[in-house]
Amino acid sequence: MKNLRLFGTSATIITFALIALSGVGLFFGIRAGFIKTAHEWIGLAMVIATLVHIVANWRGFLGYFKGTKTAAIILPVVIVLGAWVYSTTMPKDGAAMWKKGLAYKKLVMMDVNTAMDALGGNKAGFAEFLASKGINAPTNISIKDFAKANKLKEHELLNAMLK
Structure with missing residues (x-):
């Protein structure tokens, strides 16, 4: 177990240092050939090293989750994970945003x-907007049918209505 602890701790420290250096370089626009790829692969190695470190120090690790310290540790993790999930599930463009939900x-x-x-x-x-598209169609049909008949996207019509 002592060797596992030594390896896990050392590997975590080394990979952290490399990730920190490459991350700072990327932040400041240094994009020399391999830095981005190295940053990603070393990041994966850091995850593995960290897991080995946690397993090797399991008893001490559990000590962090006793008493009032638990909330101070778990709350930031929950906030960061929540922000990450939110940012990865939000649509990146207006068209995708319109297509969400029952209201649309x-x-x-x-x-x-x-x-x-x-x-x-x-x-x-x-x-x-309709004139610029050369459309003189009746507007007493649904947006869906109107868009289809005029070869437009539904969200284009909705955006034009709001301008």
Whole structure:
């Protein structure tokens, strides 16, 4: 167990130092050929080294989770994990954002005039948008059907209504 503890601790310290150096370099725009790839692979090695370190020091590790120290350790971890999950699940563009949820599905089933009124849209701006696309179609059909008939994307119509 002593050798495992020595290896785990040493490997964690060394990989941390390498990750820190390469991370600072990447932060300041140093992109010399292999730095990004090395940073990623050393990061993976650090995860493994850290797990070995935790296993080798399990009894001491559990001591951190006794008493009032538990909340001070767990709370930041939960916050960081929550922020990470939130940031990786949020849509990256406006089109994906519109497509989320029941409100979108209900909105695109409304006729264009009703949706315009519900959104408090700019009718003149919307008319200009339609004219720029060469569209003179009736607006008493659903947004979904209107978009399909005019070869537009639903979110384009919704964005044009809101401008």
